[in-house]
Amino acid sequence: MPHWLDLLPSHEKQKIRERCRSPEEYERLREKVKGPEDLEREMKVNESFASLSFQLETQPKLRxxxxxxxxQDIxxxxxxxxxxVPLEAGEFEVLIEENPDTHEDQLVVAPEGNVSESIPIKPQFTEKYLAMFG
Incomplete structure (x- = not known):
């Protein structure tokens, strides 16, 4: 059975070889690799978000x-x-949503009512709230 690379035209094979050998491509791929410390930190953050999300759903007093x-912080x-982004005025709900750019969870506030937009809380305050309530 032929390898998928064998089925490509020769000019496409050459492009792939050059791209794989370039220092820029190697550096870009290297930046994507996460070390054990990064994975451990990410797992702790995800656990905190999961715990906080569960508590927000089950404990109205915590919410x-x-x-x-x-x-109070505002x-x-x-x-x-x-x-x-500044919130105009009024009451809000606290939610946990995925950041569309980084695909990581984040705390957001959404104005009460039929509003589909939510406003992210800055990372330093997100970490503070996770430590306090997570």
Whole structure:
């Protein structure tokens, strides 16, 4: 049975060989590889998000205390420091959603009502809330 590379035209094979040998391609592939420390850190963050997500679903008091903490931080630090995009005004819900760019979970606030947009919380505050409530 022929290998898939054997079925390609010779100019395509040459392109693949050159790309695989280029230092830029090697560096790009190397950046994608995660070490054990990175994987361990990522697993801890994912566990914290899973725990917090479960607690937010099952414990309404925890959801309210997290919302109160976010309100307090907005008053103390200002809305620009806590949220990626300022929230106009009013009440909000706290959710955990996947970041479309990095595909990692993140804490977001969504205005209450029929609003489909959510606003990400800045990473330093996300880490703070995970440590406090996760």
């Amino acid at each position: 309210e205390s997290l919302k109160d903490q976010i309100r 008053e103390e630090y200002g809305i620009e420091k806590v949220l990626e």
